[in-house]
Amino acid sequence: MHGLWTMVANDLRQRIRDKSVFIFSLIVPLALMGVLSLVFGGLGDDSVDLKPATVIASADDAGPLGAALLGAVDSLEIMDVTVRKVPAGEVRSETQASGAALGIIIPAGFSDAALSGQPAAVQLVEGNGAALETGVLVSVVQGIVDQFAAGTVTAAAGGAAGLPDEQLAALAREAAAGPPLLTLTEGQAAAEQLSLRGTLVAGQAGLFLMFTVGFGVLGLLAEREQGTLARLRSMPVTGGAVVAAKACTGFILGAVATTVLLTAGSRLFGVSFGSPPVVAVLVLSVVTAATSLTFVVARLVRTAEQANVAQSILAMVLGIAGGAFFPVQGTGFAATLLDLNPIGAFIRGLGISAGGGSLGDVAGPVAVMLGFAAAGLVLSRVLPNRGAQA
Amino acid sequence: MEAVQVQTRDVLDVSGLVRRFGDLTAVDGVSFQIRAGETYGLLGPNGAGKTTIISMVAGLIPADEGTVRVAGRDMTPAETDAKRAIGLVPQELAIYPDLTARENLKFFGRLQGLAGKDLTRRTNEVLELIGLSDRAGDQTKKYSGGMKRRLNIGIGLLHRPTLLILDEPTVGVDPQSRNSILESVERLSVEGMAVLYTTHYMEEAERLCDRIAIIDEGRIQAEGTRDELITLTGGVDRINLRGGGSTARAADALRGLPAVQHVDNDGAGLMLTVSDGPTALAGIVTGAGAAGMSVTSVEIVRPDLESVFLHLTGKALRD
Numbered sequence: 001m002h003g004l005w006t007m008v009a010n011d012l013r014q015r016i017r018d019k020s021v022f023i024f025s026l027i028v029p030l031a032l033m034g035v036l037s038l039v040f041g042g043l044g045d046d047s048v049d050l051k052p053a054t055v056i057a058s059a060d061d062a063g064p065l066g067a068a069l070l071g072a073v074d075s076l077e078i079m080d081v082t083v084r085k086v087p088a089g090e091v092r093s094e095t096q097a098s099g100a101a102l103g104i105i106i107p108a109g110f111s112d113a114a115l116s117g118q119p120a121a122v123q124l125v126e127g128n129g130a131a132l133e134t135g136v137l138v139s140v141v142q143g144i145v146d147q148f149a150a151g152t153v154t155a156a157a158g159g160a161a162g163l164p165d166e167q168l169a170a171l172a173r174e175a176a177a178g179p180p181l182l183t184l185t186e187g188q189a190a191a192e193q194l195s196l197r198g199t200l201v202a203g204q205a206g207l208f209l210m211f212t213v214g215f216g217v218l219g220l221l222a223e224r225e226q227g228t229l230a231r232l233r234s235m236p237v238t239g240g241a242v243v244a245a246k247a248c249t250g251f252i253l254g255a256v257a258t259t260v261l262l263t264a265g266s267r268l269f270g271v272s273f274g275s276p277p278v279v280a281v282l283v284l285s286v287v288t289a290a291t292s293l294t295f296v297v298a299r300l301v302r303t304a305e306q307a308n309v310a311q312s313i314l315a316m317v318l319g320i321a322g323g324a325f326f327p328v329q330g331t332g333f334a335a336t337l338l339d340l341n342p343i344g345a346f347i348r349g350l351g352i353s354a355g356g357g358s359l360g361d362v363a364g365p366v367a368v369m370l371g372f373a374a375a376g377l378v379l380s381r382v383l384p385n386r387g388a389q390a
Numbered sequence: 391m392e393a394v395q396v397q398t399r400d401v402l403d404v405s406g407l408v409r410r411f412g413d414l415t416a417v418d419g420v421s422f423q424i425r426a427g428e429t430y431g432l433l434g435p436n437g438a439g440k441t442t443i444i445s446m447v448a449g450l451i452p453a454d455e456g457t458v459r460v461a462g463r464d465m466t467p468a469e470t471d472a473k474r475a476i477g478l479v480p481q482e483l484a485i486y487p488d489l490t491a492r493e494n495l496k497f498f499g500r501l502q503g504l505a506g507k508d509l510t511r512r513t514n515e516v517l518e519l520i521g522l523s524d525r526a527g528d529q530t531k532k533y534s535g536g537m538k539r540r541l542n543i544g545i546g547l548l549h550r551p552t553l554l555i556l557d558e559p560t561v562g563v564d565p566q567s568r569n570s571i572l573e574s575v576e577r578l579s580v581e582g583m584a585v586l587y588t589t590h591y592m593e594e595a596e597r598l599c600d601r602i603a604i605i606d607e608g609r610i611q612a613e614g615t616r617d618e619l620i621t622l623t624g625g626v627d628r629i630n631l632r633g634g635g636s637t638a639r640a641a642d643a644l645r646g647l648p649a650v651q652h653v654d655n656d657g658a659g660l661m662l663t664v665s666d667g668p669t670a671l672a673g674i675v676t677g678a679g680a681a682g683m684s685v686t687s688v689e690i691v692r693p694d695l696e697s698v699f700l701h702l703t704g705k706a707l708r709d
Contacts, residue, residue, distance in 0.1 A: 006497065006501055007501070010489075210568065226485075226486070227480055227483050227484040231478060234449060234450060235475060236471065236501070237470065237501055301587045316616045
């Protein structure tokens, strides 16, 4: 064990001194996170800012429902809405001319018709821009009208059942005044889905982890090329200790770099990944998986240059398939393959963690990553040895 | 650090060593022994199998057949105790370019089991020995080739190995550094260290080695002290006569002299194989002149390891 840690300390000293580990493990991924965030996410956070909107409306209806509809639109909490009333005949032209987001025409007798179970229609005129604000307002009006429709259906049903008019009106009012069928609530995305920025931070951390762990086991190739591997093998340490030292070096560098990237990324881009212990388990699992992959590469390649190329290809394939740049989905066998990707599992686990998930909740992604690690180690023993460990 | 006890008189005992690479038998039944304080040379051209022998002796690769015992312990790649007894100086530089000389020495010293004050003291001693004390804090990538070579050797010496293995340590080294390296090896031998030294430079083997094995095509062709090896050639000298005139008549005349064993005439002069060249020289020059050859230069070549190699293998050492 003394020899093992002596070699690990020596490797870490060299990696820190040659600075390449800082460049490839921290500076490049952080810069890439920033660039991708600007390209895909804009400069703000992930919330959508709705602009103030104007609604042109006619209110020929003398009953309570027309007023209630406009009142609901006017008092929306999610956006600042100004309702301007004009005669019904001018709604369309005024909406077009003023650049309003929406025009609403509430016909005379709308309330009476709705409350008596008769057909009633509200006309909407979309503004020229048909922007996001228009869509939101249409949805809100649709929800309120659906609520009114419930009262109409109730009244119609009561009429068919032979209820007196007073009772029909009371039932319709009750139905219309009930809990809304459609509500708008600000909240977080689904439990396994990180925000765009969170995905970028987690994805880049996972992607560059594949490069970082390469400084470990693949360092055997550099040792061979600079002649020091022969000298190490002439020392009173076992060959297994030499390989294990490289694996430890890669693991330590990977764990530290990923932790620093997640921490720095969360601070710089305002992302939270949830409980630190859960995140720590996820980080250690993905680093284990990535390290195991380097054993496979070290088995197959002969030179440090070949190792770098192979490691880059694997990092990009696993990173892109795992969703390091954008979400990737598949069906059937492809979906199963994507689910077994350790970087995908890492991002999924961080999504669960960010949504408040516990250690038990991330068991699935952790199992995928550790399973990948086990498969990598087995594969590295089975493959013909033509590389650094030869 | 665990002391390695020398169980036998021989520090190194190599017996029947064979190593194959596919169809090629790189080392074919090599046996030799080295005693404490002895410098043993493996002399042979590039590709003769010297480095493969060294690799098995140092436990870098396993032997297909035969055994290696170092300080009484079997040496294999998995053996760690026997490796404490050796210091390997590989043919290629084996130092970390981003570390300083001191850091390189301390790292390999720790792996050999040195620690604390012992490690610091030995590091300083070796830095002094290899003449790098004043540059000990510089990264080795800033060193000259000769400085790197000296550090390469220093690392092998750090833990005072029972057996120092030097694989062509002077390849690519400037004459000054080369001389410094050879002097260091001579000192170590005097101090009692057993040294296994491979080279294809005849002069180095003659200068350093108590005994020499001449290697070619994976086999030891002959083994012994320099003088013992020279006797294999019959102990004859070569005399080269350059000049004009009737070289053919001179050649015929000289063949009749008792000391002359063989005469070659290449048109520009004569090459004679003679016993005891200095004594026979006067009669040879006189005879050549009397036969009509005008001699312009005379050279006596005493037998050397090059001659031995030529005699044993039919080819020059540097072929």
